[in-house]
Amino acid sequence: MAVYTEVSDTEIIAFVAQYDIGAVVSFKGIAEGVENSNYLLLTEREPYILTLYEKRVSADELPFFLGLMEHLAARGVPCPTPIHGRDGEAQRVLCGRPAAIISFLKGVWPRRIQPEHCTQLGAALAGLHLAGVDFDPRRRNALSTGGWRPLVEACRERADSVSPGLGATLDDELALLESDWPGDLPAGVIHADLFPDNVFFEGLRLTGLIDFYFACNDFFAYDIAVCMNAWCFERSGEFNVTKAHQLLSSYRRVRPFSDDELEALPLLARGAALRFLLTRLYDWLNRVDGALVKPKDPLEYLGKLRFHQGVSGPAAYGLT
Amino acid sequence: MAVYTEVSDTEIIAFVAQYDIGAVVSFKGIAEGVENSNYLLLTEREPYILTLYEKRVSADELPFFLGLMEHLAARGVPCPTPIHGRDGEAQRVLCGRPAAIISFLKGVWPRRIQPEHCTQLGAALAGLHLAGVDFDPRRRNALSTGGWRPLVEACRERADSVSPGLGATLDDELALLESDWPGDLPAGVIHADLFPDNVFFEGLRLTGLIDFYFACNDFFAYDIAVCMNAWCFERSGEFNVTKAHQLLSSYRRVRPFSDDELEALPLLARGAALRFLLTRLYDWLNRVDGALVKPKDPLEYLGKLRFHQGVSGPAAYGLT
Numbered sequence: 169m170a171v172y173t174e175v176s177d178t179e180i181i182a183f184v185a186q187y188d189i190g191a192v193v194s195f196k197g198i199a200e201g202v203e204n205s206n207y208l209l210l211t212e213r214e215p216y217i218l219t220l221y222e223k224r225v226s227a228d229e230l231p232f233f234l235g236l237m238e239h240l241a242a243r244g245v246p247c248p249t250p251i252h253g254r255d256g257e258a259q260r261v262l263c264g265r266p267a268a269i270i271s272f273l274k275g276v277w278p279r280r281i282q283p284e285h286c287t288q289l290g291a292a293l294a295g296l297h298l299a300g301v302d303f304d305p306r307r308r309n310a311l312s313t314g315g316w317r318p319l320v321e322a323c324r325e326r327a328d329s330v331s332p333g334l335g336a337t338l339d340d341e342l343a344l345l346e347s348d349w350p351g352d353l354p355a356g357v358i359h360a361d362l363f364p365d366n367v368f369f370e371g372l373r374l375t376g377l378i379d380f381y382f383a384c385n386d387f388f389a390y391d392i393a394v395c396m397n398a399w400c401f402e403r404s405g406e407f408n409v410t411k412a413h414q415l416l417s418s419y420r421r422v423r424p425f426s427d428d429e430l431e432a433l434p435l436l437a438r439g440a441a442l443r444f445l446l447t448r449l450y451d452w453l454n455r456v457d458g459a460l461v462k463p464k465d466p467l468e469y470l471g472k473l474r475f476h477q478g479v480s481g482p483a484a485y486g487l488t
Numbered sequence: 489m490a491v492y493t494e495v496s497d498t499e500i501i502a503f504v505a506q507y508d509i510g511a512v513v514s515f516k517g518i519a520e521g522v523e524n525s526n527y528l529l530l531t532e533r534e535p536y537i538l539t540l541y542e543k544r545v546s547a548d549e550l551p552f553f554l555g556l557m558e559h560l561a562a563r564g565v566p567c568p569t570p571i572h573g574r575d576g577e578a579q580r581v582l583c584g585r586p587a588a589i590i591s592f593l594k595g596v597w598p599r600r601i602q603p604e605h606c607t608q609l610g611a612a613l614a615g616l617h618l619a620g621v622d623f624d625p626r627r628r629n630a631l632s633t634g635g636w637r638p639l640v641e642a643c644r645e646r647a648d649s650v651s652p653g654l655g656a657t658l659d660d661e662l663a664l665l666e667s668d669w670p671g672d673l674p675a676g677v678i679h680a681d682l683f684p685d686n687v688f689f690e691g692l693r694l695t696g697l698i699d700f701y702f703a704c705n706d707f708f709a710y711d712i713a714v715c716m717n718a719w720c721f722e723r724s725g726e727f728n729v730t731k732a733h734q735l736l737s738s739y740r741r742v743r744p745f746s747d748d749e750l751e752a753l754p755l756l757a758r759g760a761a762l763r764f765l766l767t768r769l770y771d772w773l774n775r776v777d778g779a780l781v782k783p784k785d786p787l788e789y790l791g792k793l794r795f796h797q798g799v800s801g802p803a804a805y806g807l808t
Contacts (some may be wrong), residue, residue, distance in 0.1 A: 171519040174599075176599035176600065176687070177596040177597065177598050177599055178599070178600060180596065183598075183602055191690075192596065193594045193595075193690070194535070194592070194593075194595065194596065195518070195596045196518045196520060196528055196596055197518060197519035197520065198515060198516045198517060198518055198519060198528070199491040199517035199518060199519045200517065208518070208528060210594075211537065214513070215530065237547075237698070272514070273514075274514055274530075274663070275513075275514065276500065276501075276512065276514065276515045277497065278497050279494075279496035279497055279498070280498060281499075288583040368514075370511075370512075426495060452783070463596075473513045
């Protein structure tokens with residue numbers, strides 16, 4: 169939760185005057201989002217989100233993200249769409265940061281996941297994958313296999329201080345994934361970070377997918393694996409096969425899996441677990457006292473990795 | 489900026505169901521307020537603020553604050569008013585904290601103060617003082633003279649580490665204020681913390697006064713002194729006599745000063761400066777690494793105290 173850049177009243181009023189969305193009625197920093205500064209902006213017309221992109225999202229990459237949201241929203245994906253100013257531009261600069269106003273989505277994110285949430289998520293994820301097929305710009309996944317070795321190297325020396333034996337686990341897992349990672353699977357634009365706090369519901373009806381700032385081109389099934397890890401484990405660490413079944417079977421009603429995808433799922437789930445284990449471990453080892461955001465527990469993802477290491481096939485995820 | 493208590497989707501939905509305000513459409517923690525957890529709640533009808541009261545505001549004291557807001561709002565003061573549930577109650581418990589839904593106020597708080605802001609503020613403050621005259625419950629000001637000595641004692645030993653000579657300054661100032669503090673001046677309910685981030689404007693029109701959780705019974709002129717310190721100094725530390733003149737002359741058009749109040753103003757301004765110097769110094773010396781809220785600079789208020797120490801009468805504030 170964070171607002172890194174404080175925007176003044178005069179700055180926001182001048183900024184909003186570049187759009188045809190009515191005058192500013194209220195403007196409050198919101199305690200959500202780890203990477204960017206987000207404000208809930210109420211105008212005479214309706215609510216909007218103003219995002220100032222902090223260091224991780226560069227002005228160069230923003231056209232990919234904003235273009236993708238606009239593309240998906242136009243195809244019925246319930247995601248925010250960038251608002252264009254009177255000059256036609258959606259991307260501007262505010263307080264020295266790249267900035268954009270995007271549409272506001274109703275709903276709240278679920279803290280306690282029910283199987284029905286996973287059903288809705290599966291269909292929405294498949295819909296997102298299909299809607300992105302004709303999106304031309306490409307962005308490589310900087311946090312896929314090629315990005316893991318540098319993170320292992322940066323964390324290796326102190327890994328055992330977090331959990332004894334973690335360093336060796338990272339070495340072994342990385343070696344296996346680098347060797348066995350699939351070369352070719354159905355691919356396209358993926359969200360790559362579709363955790364519960366990025367998915368809004370009204371009741372049990374999915375109303376929104378947000379935060380596309382890790383979106384990239386990669387295997388569709390890797391995106392499913394990310395979701396399975398984020399949605400189908402209980403807080404106690406146990407895997408909930410009912411939720412996984414709901415997620416996967418709902419997904420494949422919209423976009424059927426190939427045999428290769430099915431077979432690769434346990435390995436992709438290990439990769440998806442390692443990816444979040446590594447970034448969390450890095451943030452944990454490099455946490456700054458006084459930082460606005462509390463680092464997340466890396467060991468949650470070590471447990472998930474271990475679960476998938478013990479899986480022999482997609483039947484473990486409730487698929488037949 | 490902080491949200492100390494995270495409320496889940498199911499908790500907020502069940503909580504809001506106790507009110508006749510429509511169903512929850514959105515619910516976001518807002519990065520404002522230092523002491524409590526604040527959420528912007530959108531329902532099918534309109535925006536509201538949900539506040540969870542953290543340790544400083546007790547359930548025992550909340551009826552005073554909520555009752556005061558309701559009293560003032562009913563008399564035309566532009567302040568939030570508590571929303572009552574179907575059972576008639578405005579104060580409840582959520583996530584183990586006292587909690588209330590209050591009405592939402594339009595406007596944004598001014599980061600760069602213009603003299604016209606001070607004009608509007610003066611009239612609104614006088615209006616607040618008059619509207620509170622028939623509010624019966626009383627709450628003593630725990631941060632007036634009687635509350636300063638314990639703070640000086642808690643900070644005395646390390647004060648010089650923040651600014652050489654600060655310890656002696658605190659001793660001398662406290663002795664003088666304890667000896668010369670007025671015994672009797674026009675008094676009633678005061679806001680006691682009316683800083684710019686607690687006052688909303690649309691353009692230069694004042695639309696809201698918020699955050700009544702320091703409100704108490706004390707001298708009206710002490711509240712004016714708090715505002716003068718918070719609104720009439722430039723960031724460079726210079727006192728802006730134009731702003732003070734606007735604040736004070738606008739105030740007294742609504743509620744005229746007595747001669748005693750006028751004469752006491754420089755001393756009250758020293759007391760108001762010492763009060764924020766002491767609480768900031770205490771927070772500074774006792775800051776916790778990793779805290780969500782960055783402590784404010786106590787020395788800003790040392791500069792303000794020094795200014796008022798050099799003032800011989802209210803003419804220094806632009807009054808004749």
